[in-house]
Amino acid sequence: MTKQFSLAxxxxxxxxxxxxxxxAARAGYDFxxxxPIYMRLPGEPNYDLAKNKEMMRQTKAALNDTDLKLLDIELARISDGIDPKSYLPAMEVxxxxxxxxxxSxxxxxxxxxxxxxxxxxxxxxxPFGLTIELEFVPIAGVFDLKGALGVLRTVKQENAGLMIDVHHFHRSRDKAEDLDTVPxxxxxxxxxCDAPAEIPASKDEMTRILREERSYVGEGGIDVASIVNRIPEIPYSLEIPNTKRANELGYEEFARRCLQTAKAYLAAHPRKISVD
Known part of the structure; x- marks a missing residue:
């Protein structure tokens, strides 16, 4: 099966x-x-396509021009002060x-x-034909694989799934073999993505790396293959924020190198058994 990649x-x-x-199209991505859900985080742009009709029109035109597909949108956070209905406009988008x-x-x-x-x-x-993919994050309320699986097994929703982020999986100290128990x-x-093997002791440093300084796949210290090769062949969304490199190379060249290094790593670490 041909591997497919999305630019996160x-x-x-x-x-x-x-x-x-x-x-993404020029760099060779599939998705x-x-x-489009505004996070209100410091320095983060607002790409609320439900409200910005001109940007929505331009985004639709770009997808049509390039034949790229939209894989997913983010981030529908579950927290004390957010009504899930506030995500309806983004779902419509x-x-x-x-x-x-x-x-989520x-x-x-x-x-x-x-x-x-x-x-x-x-x-x-x-009603929109969308699935909700639960991602555990080591600095969040649901911070590891056990917690995420507990939620999914409790809600028993057919359109709910599990989204593994390689960085978060490693930082949460989960074991690759535990993925075998997941439907x-x-x-x-x-x-x-990749990152240094050493897990930061502070939340601030962990947050900084996950948002600003991840590594090309195969460049860091995470045993990426042990994780991805336990999971069926599915699209890989390359979430590799690295502020320094993006500034030095420009976004297009940086996105291209993220894809090239990911493809090279996966080719060098083929699956030994089928997990489909």
Whole structure:
């Protein structure tokens, strides 16, 4: 099976969706993964396509011009102060652009609230034909594989799945063999990247690396192959934010090198057995 790759928005965060789409096409990607849900994080641009009609028009035109597909949108966070219904406009955007998935993560320690709102998010996505992919993040409320699987097994939603980010998997100290217990149909795409093997002791440093200084696949210290080769053949979304390199190379060349190094690494570490 030919491997497929998506350019994740965090890799080229200052590129508006139309420009990002053209860059992804020229660099050789199959998909884009957009961030039309405004996160209100320091320095993060607002690409709310539901409100910015002109940017939405340009994004749709870029997808049509390039024949690229929209893989997923992000990030539908579950937290104490966010109503899942606030994500409906972004879901409409995803459906109109032909997207498949909505990425979610849980940032509350209230498990009952997390279950209730994640379940609601899945229900809201169904009329749009979208799946909700739960990503565990080591600095969030649901921070490891066990916690994410607990949520998915409780809600029992057919359109819910598990999105593994290689960085987060390593930082959460999970074991690759534990992926064997996950239903195969829960895997729909994953975030591919690398990072130093040493796990930062502080939350601030972990956050800095995950948002600003990830490594090309195969360049860091994570045993990436041990993770991805336990998962069925699904699209790889390259989420490799590295502010210094992006500034030095420009976003297009940086995106191209992210793809080239990922392809080279995967070719050098083929699957030994089928996990489909």
């Amino acid at each position: 928005h965090l890799t080229v965060l200052n590129c508006p969706p139309p420009e990002m789409t053209y860059i 884009v993964s957009l961030r 995803a459906a109109e652009l032909g997207g498949r998935h909505v990425l 993560s849980i940032w509350t320690d209230d498990r009952n609230l997390a279950i209730e709102r994640f379940d609601e998010l899945c229900e809201l996505a169904k 195969r149909e829960w895997f729909r795409y994953l975030h591919l």
